[in-house]
Amino acid sequence: MLPTEPDRLSPEERAALAALPREREPSRMLEERTVEALRREGGLRSRRGIDPHAPFGWVAAGLAAALALFAGGVVVGQWLGTRTTVDAIVAVEQSNAMQAASLVQQTGSQYAAALAALSQVPSSAADSGWVAQGREVALAALHSVADQMVQVAPDDPLVARILQMLEADAAEDAPPGETTPVRQVVWF
Amino acid sequence: MLWLPSLPATQPFRALRPPTHVTEMTVRLAVQPPDRELANAVIHGGDEGAFRTLYRRHTPRLYQFVLRFLGGAEMDAEDVVQEVWVQAVRKLESFRWESRLETWLTAIGINVAKDHLRKGRRKRETDAVDVIELPAPARSLEAHIDLEGAIAALPDGYRTVLVLHDIEGFKHHEIADTLGISPGTSKSQLSGARRYMRRLLSSAEEENHAAY
Numbered sequence: 001m002l003p004t005e006p007d008r009l010s011p012e013e014r015a016a017l018a019a020l021p022r023e024r025e026p027s028r029m030l031e032e033r034t035v036e037a038l039r040r041e042g043g044l045r046s047r048r049g050i051d052p053h054a055p056f057g058w059v060a061a062g063l064a065a066a067l068a069l070f071a072g073g074v075v076v077g078q079w080l081g082t083r084t085t086v087d088a089i090v091a092v093e094q095s096n097a098m099q100a101a102s103l104v105q106q107t108g109s110q111y112a113a114a115l116a117a118l119s120q121v122p123s124s125a126a127d128s129g130w131v132a133q134g135r136e137v138a139l140a141a142l143h144s145v146a147d148q149m150v151q152v153a154p155d156d157p158l159v160a161r162i163l164q165m166l167e168a169d170a171a172e173d174a175p176p177g178e179t180t181p182v183r184q185v186v187w188f
Numbered sequence: 189m190l191w192l193p194s195l196p197a198t199q200p201f202r203a204l205r206p207p208t209h210v211t212e213m214t215v216r217l218a219v220q221p222p223d224r225e226l227a228n229a230v231i232h233g234g235d236e237g238a239f240r241t242l243y244r245r246h247t248p249r250l251y252q253f254v255l256r257f258l259g260g261a262e263m264d265a266e267d268v269v270q271e272v273w274v275q276a277v278r279k280l281e282s283f284r285w286e287s288r289l290e291t292w293l294t295a296i297g298i299n300v301a302k303d304h305l306r307k308g309r310r311k312r313e314t315d316a317v318d319v320i321e322l323p324a325p326a327r328s329l330e331a332h333i334d335l336e337g338a339i340a341a342l343p344d345g346y347r348t349v350l351v352l353h354d355i356e357g358f359k360h361h362e363i364a365d366t367l368g369i370s371p372g373t374s375k376s377q378l379s380g381a382r383r384y385m386r387r388l389l390s391s392a393e394e395e396n397h398a399a400y
Contacts, residue, residue: 007379009354016335017354023248024255026266031243034270035236043277045234 029163032154142166223289231281242289243273250293256351257301260340268304272297298366305344338388346381353378
């Protein structure tokens with residue numbers, strides 16, 4: 001890659017520089033951070049149902065409830081059905097901060113209780129397919145919750161780390177050349 | 189009497205269809221609102237959706253540029269990109285659309301990134317302006333280094349000029365105006381940057397040959 005003239009680029013160097021990528025995606029948290037900063041500045045109107053200036057207690061309650069949902073999402077998503085979750089999320093978006101936090105707390109508790117019941121069921125080789133499906137449901141639920149948590153608390157480093165770990169895990173699970181892992185469950 | 193040829197009813201519509209080489213992505217991009225329309229929605233209504241569309245359209249290019257300009261520091265690059273958007277929305281009303289929005293964002297990005305480097309928020313090597321004798325790169329740095337890595341390893345003064353000139357296509361007088369240096373300094377920085385980069389790459393090549 002050495003040029004004939006020290007101060008000029010060789011054709012090979014020129015080609016190598018031209019081939020460098022011109023685009024790169026930053027982390028997904030950056031968009032939320034930026035939108036949040038602009039909202040604080042007054043440059044953007046909030047679209048969310050939850051007031052970003054809600055008292056810390058309610059935000060903390062929402063955070064705790066969402067973390068319960070995070071843990072409870074394992075496998076029981078199949079039992080309770082995806083429709084229930086969708087309805088709950090729609091309801092969350094339509095409620096005020098207090099109702100939303102209560103609903104998340106209630107739903108999270110239900111998930112956690114159902115998961116505890118499931119953990120008592122003895123596993124066997126015949127159930128391995130269900131376990132794989134359950135794992136996928138769980139990871140999808142965790143990812144979805146982490147995505148939402150980034151919107152609720154964009155500056156929270158714990159949430160950011162959780163999302164990064166999940167994204168890294170999803171990338172590892174993906175087959176070569178693909179960005180999404182092989183799925184066991186059909187989502188609708 | 190005016191005679192009109194009878195055409196099959198489908199013919200005019202067929203002409204409106206995109207040619208076969210037009211991909212779905214191209215068609216989708218073509219029907220997205222233009223930057224100016226989105227910018228007006230942000231200025232006059234604080235429209236978050238419009239902002240997000242602008243953000244997703246321009247951030248990958250901006251982020252890659254800032255990341256390279258800063259030498260590969262991802263967290264710093266994200267901070268800079270966020271600040272660029274905040275400043276851009278603040279100043280959007282005064283943007284006169286004489287250049288592309290992308291170009292304007294890059295200009296803001298250079299200023300913010302330059303300030304970032306100046307404030308020393310990132311641990312830097314000695315400013316290349318003061319370098320007379322180039323130190324040999326650390327041996328641990330040499331191994332397995334690629335072009336992107338070599339650019340990132342350049343001293344800030346070298347790297348900023350090389351990125352603007354050799355990758356972004358700026359002229360020396362434009363770099364001089366942008367960075368607040370003379371065109372002569374820009375030229376000498378570029379020359380030094382290229383020599384330094386070649387040294388990094390050839391050292392790495394030798395090291396890798398020796399390893400195998």
